[in-house]
Structure formats: structure tokens, C-alpha cells
Amino acid sequence: MRAVTISLFGFLLVIAATIISFCDGNSNVLCIESERQALSKFKQHLIDRSNRLSSWVEGEDCCEWVGVFCNNFTGHVKELHLGLHSSSPDIELDDERDVYFQSPERNAYFRSKLGGKINLSLIELKHLSFLDLSNNDFGGLAIPEFIGSMKSLTYLNLSSVKFSRAIPHNLGNLSKLHYLDLGHNSFFEAKTLQWVSGLSSLQYLDLSDANLTKATDWLQATHKLPSLVELHFLRSIVSIDLSSNGVEGVILNGFQNISSLKFLDLSWNSFSSSSTLIWLSNLNRLQFLGLRGVSLQGNFSIAIRNLSSLTHLDLSDNQLEIIEPKCLESLCNLREMDLSNNGIDQEVSEIIESLPRCSLDRLESLNVASNQLSGCLPDQLGQFINLAYLSLSGNSISGPIPFSIANLSSLKLLDVAYNRLNATLPQSLGQLGNLEHLDVSNTMLEGNISEMHFSNLKRLRLFWASNNMLTFKPNPSWIPPFHCESIKLRSWHIGPQFPQWLQFQKNLSVLDISHAEISGVIPIWFWNLSTQFDHINLSYNHLIGEISYLPKSRTVDLMSNLFTGPLPRANSHLEFLFLSKNLFSGSLSNFLCNSSTKLDALDLLDIESNLLSGEIPDCWENQPMLGVLNLGNNNLTGKISRSLGSLRNIMSLKLRTNNLFGEVPSTLQHLAYMVILDLSENQLTGSIPAWNGDKLLNLVVLNLRSNKFQAHIPDQICSLNSLHFLDLGYNNISGAIPKCFSNLKPLDQFYVL
Ligand SMILES: *[C@@H]1O[C@H](CO)[C@@H](O)[C@H](O)[C@H]1NC(C)=O
Numbered sequence: 149m150r151a152v153t154i155s156l157f158g159f160l161l162v163i164a165a166t167i168i169s170f171c172d173g174n175s176n177v178l179c180i181e182s183e184r185q186a187l188s189k190f191k192q193h194l195i196d197r198s199n200r201l202s203s204w205v206e207g208e209d210c211c212e213w214v215g216v217f218c219n220n221f222t223g224h225v226k227e228l229h230l231g232l233h234s235s236s237p238d239i240e241l242d243d244e245r246d247v248y249f250q251s252p253e254r255n256a257y258f259r260s261k262l263g264g265k266i267n268l269s270l271i272e273l274k275h276l277s278f279l280d281l282s283n284n285d286f287g288g289l290a291i292p293e294f295i296g297s298m299k300s301l302t303y304l305n306l307s308s309v310k311f312s313r314a315i316p317h318n319l320g321n322l323s324k325l326h327y328l329d330l331g332h333n334s335f336f337e338a339k340t341l342q343w344v345s346g347l348s349s350l351q352y353l354d355l356s357d358a359n360l361t362k363a364t365d366w367l368q369a370t371h372k373l374p375s376l377v378e379l380h381f382l383r384s385i386v387s388i389d390l391s392s393n394g395v396e397g398v399i400l401n402g403f404q405n406i407s408s409l410k411f412l413d414l415s416w417n418s419f420s421s422s423s424t425l426i427w428l429s430n431l432n433r434l435q436f437l438g439l440r441g442v443s444l445q446g447n448f449s450i451a452i453r454n455l456s457s458l459t460h461l462d463l464s465d466n467q468l469e470i471i472e473p474k475c476l477e478s479l480c481n482l483r484e485m486d487l488s489n490n491g492i493d494q495e496v497s498e499i500i501e502s503l504p505r506c507s508l509d510r511l512e513s514l515n516v517a518s519n520q521l522s523g524c525l526p527d528q529l530g531q532f533i534n535l536a537y538l539s540l541s542g543n544s545i546s547g548p549i550p551f552s553i554a555n556l557s558s559l560k561l562l563d564v565a566y567n568r569l570n571a572t573l574p575q576s577l578g579q580l581g582n583l584e585h586l587d588v589s590n591t592m593l594e595g596n597i598s599e600m601h602f603s604n605l606k607r608l609r610l611f612w613a614s615n616n617m618l619t620f621k622p623n624p625s626w627i628p629p630f631h632c633e634s635i636k637l638r639s640w641h642i643g644p645q646f647p648q649w650l651q652f653q654k655n656l657s658v659l660d661i662s663h664a665e666i667s668g669v670i671p672i673w674f675w676n677l678s679t680q681f682d683h684i685n686l687s688y689n690h691l692i693g694e695i696s697y698l699p700k701s702r703t704v705d706l707m708s709n710l711f712t713g714p715l716p717r718a719n720s721h722l723e724f725l726f727l728s729k730n731l732f733s734g735s736l737s738n739f740l741c742n743s744s745t746k747l748d749a750l751d752l753l754d755i756e757s758n759l760l761s762g763e764i765p766d767c768w769e770n771q772p773m774l775g776v777l778n779l780g781n782n783n784l785t786g787k788i789s790r791s792l793g794s795l796r797n798i799m800s801l802k803l804r805t806n807n808l809f810g811e812v813p814s815t816l817q818h819l820a821y822m823v824i825l826d827l828s829e830n831q832l833t834g835s836i837p838a839w840n841g842d843k844l845l846n847l848v849v850l851n852l853r854s855n856k857f858q859a860h861i862p863d864q865i866c867s868l869n870s871l872h873f874l875d876l877g878y879n880n881i882s883g884a885i886p887k888c889f890s891n892l893k894p895l896d897q898f899y900v901l
């Protein structure tokens with residue numbers, strides 16, 4: 149009984165201790181005074197705009213500071229985790245200064261980068277084994293030399309910290325280092341890599357983006373690294389040209405001795421001859437081989453033939469023309485292969501048949517998009533039962549998609565867009581219960597689609613099938629099994645009835661059912677769909693009736709229908725609105741000025757060729773973002789409103805073919821970005837404004853034809869350096885054509901009278 153109690157007590161103690169050490173990794177130990185001072189000094193020289201290091205308070209236990217980890221027993225600082233790890237992989241991609249890509253998350257992320265200087269005081273941390281400063285911004289500094297004397301380091305991550313200049317050779321003294329990541333510092337350079345051979349424990353080396361043009365000894369160095377498993381040389385070797393200098397080829401052959409290598413990425417370099425890479429065939433433990441964008445040409449086969457451990461092979465963005473039938477034969481572990489963006493000019497069946505038989509149930513991803521593959525898809529496609537991603541787009545593949553596609557029950561993405569599948573879609577497609585992304589756009593498909601084609605597509609999120617000759621008229625009571633986010637069926641035969649099944653799409657963000665022979669009134673449920681649209685395109689149908697309000701969406705395209713009545717009410721999300729070629733009537737002012745919602749995001753407004761009447765309203769200061777305004781071919785009257793001059797971002801202003809009269813207001817001279825100004829076919833009077841030439845220096849098209857402008861042509865027009873089209877014909881202009889017209893660059897079209 150007693151024994152049980154004791155052991156139970158002991159068990160509780162263990163749990164308690166675990167909880168304490170879990171919550172508070174450095175319990176019971178205090179940091180060492182000299183190390184605390186070293187860290188404080190290190191902090192002093194950093195720039196910490198977002199105050200990430202606010203917990204680094206003097207006088208407190210530095211083992212509690214954020215990013216600092218001490219040895220639980222000795223109290224020595226052993227790890228410094230000061231790297232930034234963004235949850236969104238794209239966040240680093242765009243340039244920080246690019247205002248068009250600013251978002252609050254990105255701003256916060258960039259603010260939290262540490263900057264400043266790395267103080268020598270760090271070398272006081274004699275037991276530091278882990279140092280991660282990745283993704284901070286030490287813009288332009290060189291790696292401090294003293295890092296080479298921090299002999300305890302086993303992990304050093306200086307990835308993407310904007311260090312520049314030469315990599316110090318004494319890093320080679322860090323003989324305990326397992327991981328060295330110096331990747332993505334585009335201004336690094338190294339004249340030699342001899343020092344790398346000192347890193348005898350190294351398993352992982354990333355020198356992506358460093359300039360190794362001069363480091364001709366890089367392979368001599370790396371082949372002395374018996375433990376090396378991962379090697380990243382993305383964009384490093386700028387050019388290796390065997391034809392002009394045999395030496396580099398010999399150096400490359402040194403790679404064959406790094407037999408431990410499992411991961412090799414040489415993407416975005418330039419190997420002018422495939423035979424330069426023949427040594428690859430000895431890396432028989434290689435699992436990942438990245439040769440993207442390395443200028444491989446022609447027939448690159450032999451080098452990969454024996455790499456039987458390969459799981460990932462990326463040969464995309466090269467100029468390959470042929471895949472030798474036997475060269476993939478022994479790649480029995482292949483899971484992902486990317487051959488996209490080459491010039492492979494073979495029958496697609498040859499490619500499918502050359503995929504290794506022994507990896508039939510392993511292959512998960514095959515991308516052969518953007519090549520010149522022809523012929524029909526073979527039935528064998530159905531044998532790759534674990535295939536999840538299949539992209540064949542942008543080739544010249546013809547004939548039907550084989551029925552055996554139904555066997556690919558793991559398929560998540562099928563992209564056959566931009567081919568010549570001059571057949572119909574097989575119904576068996578409807579059995580792919582895991583399919584999320586189906587793109588069959590622009591591929592000459594024809595025939596009837598039925599509900600059966602979708603019978604089991606429960607997970608479909610994206611269905612793109614525009615520009616085919618397909619007919620789809622399901623039973624009006626059909627409820628689709630999927631909830632798509634994006635549906636594009638442009639140029640299908642869908643009408644005359646509005647597709648009822650769309651009312652069950654609760655996640656729809658993009659919808660294109662343009663050119664689809666749909667007539668009648670848009671059903672009421674469509675306006676009440678609860679989804680937040682981004683893009684709606686119903687253009688080029690025969691839709692009728694009045695529209696009282698537009699659905700919430702950034703882009704709405706209702707062009708070329710038969711809509712009548714006043715302009716619909718819009719909402720503040722609207723950026724691009726196309727209403728041209730309809731029968732909308734009444735005035736513009738309700739739409740623009742009297743609405744309670746501000747259209748302050750509006751970028752494009754096209755209401756050309758409707759029956760609008762009344763005056764152009766005078767409230768344009770409410771649309772500060774407007775870049776394109778087309779009110780042509782209506783029945784607008786009155787003067788051109790002065791507030792149009794507040795559209796400071798406008799590039800195209802078309803008011804042609806209305807009944808506008810009076811003078812052109814001088815406020816238009818503020819529209820400095822204007823490229824197209826078309827005021828033709830109105831009743832405008834006064835003289836041709838001289839500021840056309842003074843202020844609107846970007847004008848490419850100036851059309852004032854068929855008005856009542858008087859007086860002479862101002863000389864200033866000659867300063868319009870970009871002008872391609874000038875039409876001043878059918879006015880009451882007197883006087884001679886200015887002499888300076890001979891200085892105008894040749895115009896595509898030029899009419900004066
Ligand atoms: C020190 O504490 C950490 C955090 O609780 C724990 O993961 C680690 O195992 C401990 N180390 C030792 C040597 O006890």
C-alpha cells in the first residue's frame with residue numbers, strides 16, 4: 149500500500165516537473181551575469197522598430213528573455229532564436245517599398261525586422277550552439293568576422309538578412325556546424341569556397357543567390373564533406389561553360405564523390421551543355437534534384453537514368469526537346485516530376501508510357517504543361533492511382549480524356565486547358581470525389597454535359613471550362629454536389645434559362661457565364677446570394693428587365709444585354725463596372741451623386757451606348773480613383789461639368805456622341821495622366837484649349853471631331869510627344885495648320901478638316 153502511494157507520488161512529481169519545465173524552459177537557473185551584459189550590449193546596437201525585444205530588460209534574468217534559451221543546468225545561453233518566420237510564404241516576395249502591395253500584415257511584418265549592427269559582444273556567449281537571425285534586415289553589412297570564432301555553433305542561419313560583400317573565410321573554423329544557411333542574400337559573393345572544407349560536420353549548406361562566379365573551387369571544397377545531405381545552390385553559379393573552358397567541367401565532376409547527398413538544387417544557373425551534368429549519375433542517394441531554369445537543351449536523359457532514389461525531379465523551364473523512353477525506367481521512387489515549360493515535342497503517350505512502371509502507385513504529381521506534346525492521352529493514365537496533381541495544359545493534345553481517368557481517385561487537380569481535345573468530356577470524370585480544381589478551358593471540347601459529369605465531385609472548388617462548345621442544360625431542380633469558389637463557363641450553350649443551380653453555390657467568388665445564350669430576367673435569388681463576389685461576368689447574353697441594385701462585387705460586367713430602366717444602385721466595393729451596350733435610361737446623378745454609398749473605389753465606369761439623358765453631374769470629386777470613364781453614345785446634354793477636373797487619376801475620358809455644348813472647362817488641364825480624350829460628335833464651342841498641349845503631355849489620342857470649335861489650332865499641340873491619333877475635323881477652325889506640325893512624330897491617323 150505504502151509502495152503504491154510513494155510511486156504514485158513520484159509520478160505526480162514527474163508530471164509537475166514536466167509542466168514547469170514545459171512552461172518555463174529555464175526554471176531554477178539564472179543567466180550568467182557576463183552573458184546578460186553581452187546580450188544587453190548586443191541589443192543596444194540593434195534597431196528594433198517594433199520593440200520585439202521589449203522583454204530584454206536589464207537586471208532581469210536573461211534566460212527569460214524572448215528568443216533566448218539557456219542550458220537548464222549551467223545557465224549558459226545556448227540558443228538565440230531571433231529569426232522571423234512568417235506564416236504567409238509570399239510575404240517576402242514583393243518589394244517592401246512597393247506601395248501597391250502594402251497590407252497591414254506586411255507592414256507589421258517588415259517593421260518587426262531587426263536592423264542595425266551585430267556587436268562583437270556576442271562572442272561572450274561561449275556556449276552558443278544555435279544562432280538564427282534569418283529574415284531580419286542588416287542591409288548592406290558584411291557578416292561580422294567574429295562569427296567565425298564562435299566555435300560552439302552547430303546551427304547558423306543567416307538566410308535572407310541582406311548581408312552583402314564577401315563571405316568571411318574564417319566561417320570555415322566552425323567545425324561543429326551541422327547547418328549553415330547563408331541563402332537568399334543576393335549581394336553575397338565568394339571568390340573561393342575552399343573554407344567550406346573545414347566544415348567537417350556539415351549536413352546542410354545553402355548558398356542560394358550568392359555570386360560564386362569566381363569561386364571555381366566550389367566542388368573541390370564540397371566533396372570533402374562526408375556528412376553533407378542537402379545542398380542548395382539556387383542561382384549561384386552564374387555560368388558554367390564547358391565548351392569554352394574545360395576546367396569547370398572537371399570541377400563539376402568532383403560532385404560525384406559527395407555520395408551522401410540527398411538534396412541538390414542547382415536551379416536558375418546556366419549549364420550550356422547537358423553533358424556538363426553527367427556526374428549526376430553517381431549521386432545514387434539523391435532524392436531531390438532541382439534543375440529548373442538551367443538552360444538544359446535537347447536530349448537530357450542519360451544523366452538521371454540511374455538515380456533510383458529520386459523522389460522529386462524538377463526539370464522545368466529548360467529547352468528540353470525529348471525524354472528518352474528508357475531514361476525514367478529505374479526511378480522507382482518517383483513521386484513528383486515537373487517537366488513544364490520546355491519544348492518537348494513528342495506524343496503525350498510516349499511520355500506517359502516512359503514513366504516508370506515500378507512507381508505506378510507512387511507518382512503523386514506530374515506536370516508537363518507548356519510543351520509541344522501531341523497525340524491522344526493513353527488509357528494507361530488510369531494506372532497512376534495515387535496521382536493527385538496532373539497538369540497537361542498548353543500542349544496540342546487531341547482526342548478524348550480517357551475513361552480510365554475515373555481510376556485516379558486521389559486526383560485533386562486536373563488541368564488540360566489550352567489543348568485540342570476535340571471530343572466531349574467523359575462522364576467518368578464525375579467519379580473523382582477528391583477533385584478540387586478542374587481546368588478544361590480553351591480546349592475545343594464539344595457535346596452535351598449532364599448532371600452525371602458532376603455526380604461525385606463533392607470537393608470541386610474551381611471549375612474553369614470557358615471557350616468550349618459544350619452544352620449544359622441540367623434539370624431545373626438539380627442540386628450540385630459541390631460548392632465552388634470559381635466557375636467560368638464563357639461561351640457555353642447554357643440558356644435560354646438562367647442557370648438555377650447557381651443558387652446553391654454559397655462560396656462563389658468568381659462567376660463567368662458570358663456569351664452563354666441566356667435570356668429573360670435575372671432571378672431574384674441571384675441578387676440575394678449571400679456570397680461575397682469578386683468578379684461577376686454576365687455579358688453578351690440576352691438578359692432583360694430593370695436592375696435596382698448590383699450584387700456586392702469588385703468587378704461587375706453586364707455589357708451587351710437588354711437591361712432597361714435607371715442605372716442600378718452600386719455599393720462601395722465596386723471597382724470595375726461595365727454596363728455598355730444596354731438600354732439603361734434616365735440621369736447619371738442618382739447613380740453618382742445622390743447615393744448614400746460612396747463609390748470611392750471605382751476605377752472603371754463604362755456606360756457607353758445606352759439611353760442616358762440629362763446633364764453630366766457635378767460630383768466627380770467622390771470618385772478619386774477613377775481611371776477610365778466612358779459615357780459615349782448616350783443622349784447627355786448641358787456643359788461638361790467642371791468637377792471632372794478632380795479625376796486626377798483618369799487616363800481615358802470618352803464623352804463622344806452626346807449633345808454636350810459650351811466650352812471645355814479649364815479644370816480638365818489638371819488631368820495630367822490622361823492618355824485618351826475623346827469629345828467628338830458634340831456641340832462644343834470656343835477655341836481648342838491650348839493646355840491640351842501644355843499640360844496633358846501623355847495624350848496619345850485626341851479626338852475633337854465634329855464639334856463647333858472655332859479659331860485656330862494652338863501651337864502647343866506640337867508638344868504632345870506621344871500623340872498617335874489627332875482628329876480636329878468637322879469644326880469651324882480657321883487659320884493655317886501650325887508650322888510646328890512638321891515636328892510631330894508620324895501620327896497613325898491625323899485629320900484636321
Ligand atoms: C531543458 O528544458 C527544455 C524546455 O522545457 C526541455 O525541452 C529540455 O529537455 C531540458 N533540457 C534538459 C537537458 O533537461
Ligand SMILES: *[C@@H]1O[C@H](CO)[C@@H](O)[C@H](O)[C@H]1NC(C)=O
Nearest residue numbers: 231232233282305307327329
Ligand atoms: C533558416 O531560416 C529560414 C527562414 O526562417 C528558413 O526558411 C530555413 O529553413 C532556415 N534554415 C535552416 C537550415 O533551418
Ligand SMILES: *[C@@H]1O[C@H](CO)[C@@H](O)[C@H](O)[C@H]1NC(C)=O
Nearest residue numbers: 189192193265266267268269
Ligand atoms: C560594440 O559595442 C561597444 C560598446 O557598446 C562599442 O564600443 C563597439 O564599437 C561596438 N562594436 C561594434 C562592431 O558594433
Ligand SMILES: *[C@@H]1O[C@H](CO)[C@@H](O)[C@H](O)[C@H]1NC(C)=O
Nearest residue numbers: 296316317318319320321343
Ligand atoms: C580561422 O580561419 C582563418 C581563415 O580561414 C585562419 O587563418 C585561422 O587560422 C583560423 N583560426 C583558428 C583558430 O583556427
Ligand SMILES: *[C@@H]1O[C@H](CO)[C@@H](O)[C@H](O)[C@H]1NC(C)=O
Nearest residue numbers: 334335337359360361362386
Ligand atoms: C558576380 O561577380 C562577378 C565578378 O566577380 C561580376 O562580374 C558579376 O556581374 C556578378 N554577377 C551578379 C549577378 O552580380
Ligand SMILES: *[C@@H]1O[C@H](CO)[C@@H](O)[C@H](O)[C@H]1NC(C)=O
Nearest residue numbers: 368371398401402403404405
Ligand atoms: C573521388 O574519389 C576518388 C576515390 O575516393 C578519388 O580517386 C577521386 O580523385 C575523387 N574525385 C575527385 C574529382 O575529387
Ligand SMILES: *[C@@H]1O[C@H](CO)[C@@H](O)[C@H](O)[C@H]1NC(C)=O
Nearest residue numbers: 446447448449450470471472
Ligand atoms: C538521346 O541520347 C541518348 C544517349 O546519349 C542516345 O542514345 C539517344 O539516341 C538520343 N536520342 C535522340 C532522339 O537523340
Ligand SMILES: *[C@@H]1O[C@H](CO)[C@@H](O)[C@H](O)[C@H]1NC(C)=O
Nearest residue numbers: 426429430450451452453454
Ligand atoms: C547505370 O547503371 C548501370 C548498371 O548499374 C551501369 O552499367 C551504367 O553505366 C550506369 N549508367 C550511368 C550513366 O552511370
Ligand SMILES: *[C@@H]1O[C@H](CO)[C@@H](O)[C@H](O)[C@H]1NC(C)=O
Nearest residue numbers: 527528529530531532552555
Ligand atoms: C482501373 O482500376 C482497376 C482496378 O482498380 C483496374 O483493374 C483497371 O485496369 C484500371 N484501369 C486502367 C485503365 O488503368
Ligand SMILES: *[C@@H]1O[C@H](CO)[C@@H](O)[C@H](O)[C@H]1NC(C)=O
Nearest residue numbers: 523546547548568569570571
Ligand atoms: C480530333 O483531332 C485529331 C487531330 O487533329 C483528328 O485526328 C481527329 O479526327 C479529330 N476528332 C474529331 C472527333 O474531330
Ligand SMILES: *[C@@H]1O[C@H](CO)[C@@H](O)[C@H](O)[C@H]1NC(C)=O
Nearest residue numbers: 572594595596597619620621
Ligand atoms: C445534345 O442534346 C441535344 C438535346 O438533348 C440533342 O439534340 C443533341 O443531339 C445532343 N448532342 C450530342 C452531341 O449528343
Ligand SMILES: *[C@@H]1O[C@H](CO)[C@@H](O)[C@H](O)[C@H]1NC(C)=O
Nearest residue numbers: 759761762782783784785807
Ligand atoms: C435626347 O434628348 C432630347 C432632349 O434633351 C430629346 O428631345 C430626344 O428625344 C432624346 N433622344 C433620344 C434618342 O432619347
